[in-house]
Amino acid sequence: MVNTSITVSEFILECTATICVLALIYSISMFANLLVIMVIILNPQLHAPMYIYISTLAVIDLANGSILIPKMLSVLLLGSPAVPYGACVLQMFLVAHVEEMESLLLAFMAFDRYIAVIYPLHYTSVITNKKVGIGLLVSNILDTIFKLHILFFVGELSFCRTNILPFCFCDYSTMVRVSCNEDPKYLSSLSVAVTVSGVFPLLLILLSYSRIAMEAMKISSEGGKSKIFSTCVTHLLVVGLFYIPLSLSFILPGAGVMIPTETYNIMFTLGNVVPPMMNPIIYSFRNKEINKCIYRFFARKKSALKGRK
Template sequence: MEPGNSTQIPEFLLLGFSEGPELQPLIFGLFLSMYLITVFGNLLIILAVSSDPHIHTPMYFFLSNLSFVDICLTSTIIPKMLQSTQTQSKVITYEGCIIQVYFYLFFAGLDDLLLTVMAYDRYVAICHPLHYTVIMSPWFCGLLVLLSWVLSSMHSLLQSLMILRLSFCSDLEIHHFFCETTWLIQLACSDPFLNNMVMSFGSVILGGGPLAGILYSYSKIVSSICGISSAQGQCKAFSTCASHLSVVSLFYCSALGVYLSFTATHSSHTSAIVSVMYTVVTPMLNPFIYSLRNKDINRALKRFFGMETFRKGPFTLS
């Protein structure tokens, strides 16, 4: 099927969660609130890290990058959904859908890779503390972030180009609240075999690879913590990983839930609801998870708002 056929498609219809007009104000208010909390919370993390030289360390450098990506991920999806809910228009153009696919895959993949980089940072800090500053040098941290951006952009570009080769029939209804790759492939009239193969390969490389890296890092971390003689030392070492481990668990459990809900039930409604977890809820909760018990972030926020005087003294990475 020639790629030119697909460019003749005028628009798709994003059906969202409910077609009942009485529920639209509730859905609009709920998602607007979550979006504003996500943007405001992650922006505070970025401002706190950038404004406080005491926490200009690799861990918080990666955290600020993660917060920026979380803002971008939700901004790729939620504003269009809010517009559709408010105007009662479910239409999204073909070009707009492809653009949304690209940036959704880009920022979701980048989120995954940054979590892997942060796991490696914790592994070096706990398992090789004496060499931490040498290994996690500024240029190396920048290189890790740059590689994450490049790999994720290549993956999202490949998946988007694969969508472009498909042609579509008259049924252009997407039973989701954004242009999700799996549902677009299901709507295709042309043979989607190659698309499914490329999508599966990308999921294994960009999903399974980082997960394997995280699991390996934490297996070494647990082994190293178990070797610490004092209980206080073990608690201190584990506390440096608790926030990251919580975010990783939330991210992968919600992503796994989307996959299982789709393969087991083939229910568009269930899949859409579970998708909210890693596209909206997880980015919204990340700032709270990293700031609730993190004294460095709390101190930086107080300094940013002028609630605490700047104390002199060397910064010790806890």
């Protein structure tokens, strides 16, 4: 039997998630990341490379959550599963872009800590605001170009069976699976892209933190040693929450391994929704300088409110 292509103007999302959990995670993520961005912008002493990385991570986390969660909530609360074709492709591309930018940024941050710990005397000359800005801009441009092949491949897909995507989001590998195209290039290219843009930065992160841990072993002070190990462990926890589920959800389908729908949904959601809530806690609220600025910010607000009374 010959498959007959149909014109698809929209996709239907099948969403199974907990509304309260999603709403809580999104609220915490929005508040925490907006607070971090605002505090760093308002305090000139925080206009340094490490804090530029932290604020950029907060912007990426805001974008990631805002691209995914509002639509997921609208599907669950309002019963509006239909997504126009163009909007679905745009969401898919933006999610892939912010995921890759977060991957690269975490690698930059690990390298920043590596230089700060291993070569502290050279830090100010090696890591500067200008170099950080150029690095972020160039990586953003290159990643956009690198992801354009997805748009070309999506344009080649034809649909003859269904336009239902069994998830709360628009996803490239799922779109390929429900299409009528059998060419393995559509999924194998995804595995290659994730390996290059995801696995390599992860290796750099692991190498950086392992080298930092080795340097910490040489410190005689137990307090200093435990502080460095605590930082490494907490950072690697967030890295694991981000990388492991997303890498597996992209690489395995591309390698021909079928993942159950519910498992894939959990892996993708976990990798995209939880880190934006955890990152401000791990990278920002545990930082003494940011904590001081946040305290002063709320103290001024409290004093201003008392003055009005």
